[in-house]
Amino acid sequence: MMRNFLRRATLWCTLTVTFCAYSTPTIVPDPPALAAKGYVLIDYNTGQVLAEKNANTKLNPASLTKLMTAYVAGQEVKAGNVTLNDQVLISKKAWAKNFPDSSKMFIEVGTKVPLMDLYRGLIVQSGNDASVAIAEYVAGSESAFVNMMNSWAEKLGLENTAYTNPHGLDSRGLYSTPLDIAKLGQAIIRDLPDIYSLYSETSYTYNGITQYNRNGLLRDRSMNVDGMKTGYTRKAGYSMATSATFGNMRLIAVVMGAESAKSRESVSKQLLSYGFRFFDTVSPTKANDVVTSVRVWMGDKDQLSLGVSDDIYLTLPRGDADKLVAQVEFDRELVAPIAKGEKVGSVVYKVDDETVLAKDLVAKSEIKQGSIIKRIIDWFKRLISGWL
Structure with a gap:
């Protein structure tokens, strides 16, 4: 029966x-072969990999590290442990003068800066000084914050990622992969939509100094890019995590170790264009x-x-x-x-x-x-x- x-x-x-x-019959061409140490293209909603090269290879993430810095701080805001209106006292360790040859938002020691301003300095201006200031305020010390970063990496299943600082300057033991960074991008968009909206801002002015978002694809009218982050150090090369939408589809592209700023943008755009041209997200x-x-x-x-x-x-x-x-x-x-x-x-x-x-x-x-x-x-x- x-x-x-x-x-x-x-x-x-x-x-x-x-x-x-x-x-x-449906014909999908092979993804393009592009010049970078590693890259990946995923569908945000499904996590499906549409194109990749060395997607699980450990590479130097440079300022893509700040994606995790923003995520950890955002989770603390979400939990109610800190607020974006909090006034953060800038320590000597977070002073802009400690980062003479790298990106900064030009915060000054002894001043109080709203946490939201530091967020914009972190995301839009890629401020290394903002990274340290946020880390010290959220966790009490930079080292304690790094521990939180690694704990969240484990919770998010980033199996090939380890952090040693909150800013991404070259450091022994700092590494991630294109796929892990794409997964982190998913988490930011999914878990912290209010914070993610900052990634689309093209400029920010602090202390009388206007700086422009280094993600040039935000200004590319041929596609709807709304984030996320660029990175560069001499050892890491040029890197970029990008998210864009087309209709109901959202893709995330991560490029690591490109030869120039123009190259990382070109590779990212080619990956996104390939995904939108040959795939659909359906529900x-x-x-x-x-x-x-x-x-x-x-x-x-x-x-x-x-x-x-x-x-x-x-x-x-x-x-x-x-x-x-x-x-x-x-x-x-x-x-x-x-x-x-x-x-x-x-x-x-x-x-x-x-x-x-x-x-x-x-x-x-x-x-x-x-x-x-x-x-x-x-x-x-x-x-x-x-x-x-």
Whole structure:
């Protein structure tokens, strides 16, 4: 009886949940080979890698380190431990004069600076002095803040990343990878949207000095770049993390070890253009969607609505969205009680009969066990159903 039910259920769901159209072959060219020590292009929503070179190779991140500095401080703001209006007393260690040959926002020792100003100095001006000032204020000392940076790297799954300072100046033991930095970019956009908006600012004036964001793609009208960060040291070369949108799609490109500022922008633009040209991000199912309803035996209700726990996103070659098929498969015949959120099967997404993603099919509501009379009636109905 169980086998008959599952066979009927799977067939029924395949016929009713499929939204496949006439399919034609999809051709996606190989990604471009570009000049940099390492790079990666990922879809923000799915994390899928669309192009890469040495994506997991440990490289010197230079000022891309400041992405983590901003993330850690942002998490402290989010937790309520500090506020963006706090006045930060600038120590001698954070004094701009300590960074004579590197980027700074020109803060002066003994002055008090709002944390938000330091944030802009960190993100827009890439201030090394701002990095130290933020680190000392948030954690009490630069070394304690570095410990927080490494703890967050571990929490975010950045397996090939280690920090030794909050600014990214050359230091033994400081390293990351293009993929880890792309994952960090995801976290910033996802977890700290208010902070991320600062990455699109093209200039900032502090202490009477106006400095311009070194991310030249922010001013490129051919694409919608809204962040993130550049980096350079003599040992690291020129690096850049960039995020851009096109319609509902967001991509993140990370380039490390390019030969010049123009080169890192060119490589980043080519990666983003490749992704937007040949791929789509689609969301076939939302968390609040009812994927299907199914008969439940022995319950206080006969029908149960089913769906998924989170919004589903897929990265597909452009044109493959029209070939997408969703098939519902049950783990078992459903008998009450069933808890809300309980897994009862899978939603399998396919293109040209190839599975691209499988997600848990879960109960959208609770069904309690029915009365004794209801259970007796359902027992006879199940018996008859099995005979048929």
